[in-house]
Amino acid sequence: MRRHALPASLAAAALAGAVATVAVRGGQAAPAAPAPPQLATAAVVRTNLVTTTLTGGTLGYAPTRPLVNMVTGIYTWLPRPGAAIRPGDVLYRVDNTPVMLMAGGTPAWRPFVLGMTDGPDVRQLQANLIAGHFAGGLFTAPTGHYDLLTADAVERWQIARGLTVTGWIPLGQVVFLPTAVLVGGMNAAVGEAASGGQQPYQVTTGERVVTVPLNPNLPSASVGESVSIILPSQASTPGKVTAVGALSATSGQLTVTPEQPQATGTGVNVGVQVSLAVESVRDVLAVPVAALLALAGGGYGVEVVTPSGVHHLVGVTTGIFASGQVQVSGPNITTGTRVVVAQ
Secondary structure: OEEOOOOHHHHHHHHHHHHHHHHHHOOOOOOOOOOOOOOOEEEOEEEEEEEEEEEEEEEEEEEOOOOOOOOOEEEEEOOOOOOEEOOOOEEEEEOOEEEEEEEOOOOOOOOEOOOOOOOHHHHHHHHHHHHOOOOOOOOOOOOOOOOHHHHHHHHHHHHHOOOOOOOOEOOOOEEEEOOOEEEEEEOOOOOOEEOOOOOOEEEEEEEEEEEEEEOOOOOOOOOOOEEEEEOOOOOEEEEEEEEEOOOOOOOEEEEEEEOOHHHHOOOOOEEEEEEEEEEEEEEEEEEEHHHOEEOOOOOEEEEEEOOOOOEEEEEEEEEEEEOOEEEEEOOOOOOOOEEEOOO
């Protein structure tokens, strides 16, 4: 921090006077006075300031409900880790019969047959048949009732998937999960026995997220709050808080979703840092920290440059310091006021 000194204009005037005295007294001509140094200035701006703290987090993919097998036989095909499987795709094969993914939040718990009671599982099945264009001319909206029209749509689906055409679906041939999934670690191998209740492999969603463990010493955060994610490369990418877990006496969890997921790569269990806001102010006047002068009597001032080039010192009250700027207020300190910045 620099101490307040003579304004540059006064110093330049003193130097010019000394040169003039030498010329009047005669003797060897004095060299031309050097041009006074150019002073760096900056404008007072109106902005938002945020002070932050860094805390550790783990980058990966958002979880989803586990994949649970409900058929018996031998695994004859399994996908490769990292593969993306979307509704309508094959999850795996048992005895060379495909187990298909369908979109839905309710797990299948019974076969789909004529005469079954209405339910949300039937509604989910019908929604998938509509989405896959197997219900054209039969029905346009899910009813939750497994009727002959639904059986006809199932037969179309079975023909398209190379399945035995029956108009009904045994338990386990379709698996409902809320979204498309990414294949994770394998728990089974081709040739091994398949049985009910197994999880042949781990699954996640394709959504990139950062989980941040919380403790009472960290600042609070709210859903929708903007944060920065610091990657292992030290590159920063923006994110938003999308979930805040309840904070107990010792712990809690924050979920952050990157705004540019492609910038975070495809790694899992990646250690990152997240910048959380400690204090923030909006719509305040600010100058570069390098513009502050430490006053001999205490406090701070700035050297204001008027439009005519006159310099004068103005005492200021400071607020928060953030990102190389400081909040200031003082007499005649307004947006656009130019102040000298130390170099």
